[in-house]
Amino acid sequence: MTDGPLDPETPPTLGELLERYATLRDTLLGLEAEKIELGEVIKAALLRGERAETDLYRSSIKVQRRLEYPLERFREVFGDAATLEVASIDKKKAEALARAGDLDGEKLRDIALVREIQALVLTAKGG
Template identity: 70%
Template structure:
């Protein structure tokens, strides 16, 4: 048996990529439908799994309000960096920590989780 040619490898790769993308799209659509049902009180489960919603929270600081409170220099320093940078500046005393907490927006993200059922 000979090794596959580079073109054959590329063809197989493209087939796998296209298949995975199609499956991911279908998975995301199914997850959206299941999440919507869970939010209305449904409790779907199979022989092996129970579906639950896992809620996580993400803190964000709106740039326009952050700039109004802390000024252009501080906004420029944290604008391209995540909340950890702003919180580090508050911890070091460069920003007022209390005002930063008041400015924070907490966003919730819901993820579909399959919980294995134990027998």
């Protein structure tokens, strides 16, 4: 299958569609990983006081502070029952369990919460 638009005259096979989908998914995953890595390098530089700009964009950091409690220390002070009550769930591990069928994926999605994080911001210049 080509990398261009689908030909309406000759519909692609399901296998060709799957191949293209997999290619796009793999490309996006690779690009996302690179974007995350570059973002971390840029954020570290900005936090050291450096500035980063292009002809089109200016970068900045928006920082939100989040209070955390170390698990083991919390458990020592408050005990197992309290620790279990306030414990955080690892998103990737929970989703992997849902994919494996060990957790109900729909119920997992129903209980999900959104948390805000530190983000690299690009602001368009002069427009």
